[in-house]
Amino acid sequence: MTQVMPQATDHGGGVRSLRVPIPDNPLGHTLVYVVDTDRGPVLIDTGWDDPESWDTLADGLTACGTSVAEIHGVVITHHHPDHHGLSGRVREASGAWIAMHAADTAVVRRTRQARPERWFSYMTAKLTAAGAPEEHIAPLRTPRPRALPGLSPALPDRDIVPGELLDLAGRRLRAIWTPGHTPGHVCLHLEETHPARLPGHGRLFSGDHLLPGITPHIGLYEDPDDATVTDPLGDYLDSLERVGRLAPAEVLPAHQHPFPDAAARVRELLTHHEARLTALRALLAEPLTPWQLAERMEWNRPWEQIPYGSRNIAVSEAEAHLRRLVKLGRAEAVPGSEPVTYVAV
Known part of the structure; x- marks a missing residue:
């Protein structure tokens, strides 16, 4: 039986969750899971690197009868700062190891090594190629020095190997590679066995891959030094089907709340993305740049109300959908167009 305490929720079977706040974000919080093992507690994700988030994590661990200093290991579902942000502080306080899939560790390493100017020049080139107007690109040409979140993430010291059990004494936790939201x-x-004997096969910590009421952002895998044409949306849809076949009794996501029937949620998301691809193909009755497509796509608010940074994310998502349509043979680039436009076929 799930029990809710002021700082923690007990999900039974040696698994609890903490609601670690994300500052100034409509998601509100990250669900950080505390998993008991024979060598001490292990965290699944850690939350955003912020003083309030750190205090909430520490207080929550105290409510669980442990402390940051006793953490044995940290397993990260993906590299985003609302998941990986506090990993370094946890390791400093406890000596815990940090595990992450190699593809996301590569992103962390690149982020740590790259100068902010490199990122701004890359974004300038990407947005120019996507057809963004000059007034949107101009601030990137003369960026003001500012602290960006996640520019110094902790470098993991263990790899999560897909298909293998993690080294957690007394537990059977198997890694399932689910690229799409991030490459790793x-x-x-x-x-x-589920502690409440719910029908199905164990429990699934789903990170941002499978959420009960929202769809994760699927944009491009950003690597300034890699020109490989990836298909993140195709990766995501394939990964969804893989998770659906696991048929877990319960899903423990990183946001919102736990839920049963992963297969039903997978079907909803597959239907949603197919409908969205069909709608976007209809928009491409006329040639559009990725920026123009993003302007016409349906978001949770009108385009005019979308903040500057979120517009960059929206364009990345438009490009991910365009790549999927092109791969499916449902759209193509218009030869000779610059910036490149796409049209339905």
Whole structure:
């Protein structure tokens, strides 16, 4: 039986969750899971690197009868700062190891090594190629020095190997590679009988891959030094089907709340994305740049109300959908167009 305490929720079977706040974000919080093992507690994700978030994490661990200093290990579902942000502080306080899929560790390493100017020049080139107007690009040409979140993330010291059990004494936690939201996103399948005997196969820590009421952002895998044409949306849809086949008794996501029937939620998301691809193909009755497509797509608010940074994310998502349509043979680039435009076929 799930029990809710002021700082923590007990999900039974040696698994609890903490609601670690994300500053100035409509998601509100990250669900950080505390998993008991024979060598001490292990965290699945850590939350955003912020003083309030750190205090909430520490207080929550105290409510669980442990402390940051006693953490044995940290398993990260993906590299985003609301998941990986506090990993370094946890390791400093406890000596815990940090595990992440190699593809996301590569992103962390690149982020740590790259100068902010490199990122601004890359974004300038990307947005220019996507057809963004000059007034949107101009601030990137003369960026003001400012602290960006996640520019110094902790470098993991262990790899999560897809398909293998993690080294957690007394537990059976298997890594499932689920790229799409990030190239190295993983879900974690707890292959143990559900404590409430719910029908299905164990429990799934789903990170941002499978959420009960929202769809994760699927944009491009950003690597300034890699010109490979990836298909993140195709990766995501394939990963969804893989998770659906696991048929866990319960899903423990990183946002919102736990829920049963992963297969039903997977079907909803597959239907949603197919409908969205069909709608976007209809928009491409006329040639559009990725920026123009993003302006016409349906978001949670009108385009005019979308903040500057979120517009960049929206364009990335438009490009991910365009790549999927092109790969499916449902759209193509218009030869000779600059910036490149796409049209339905």
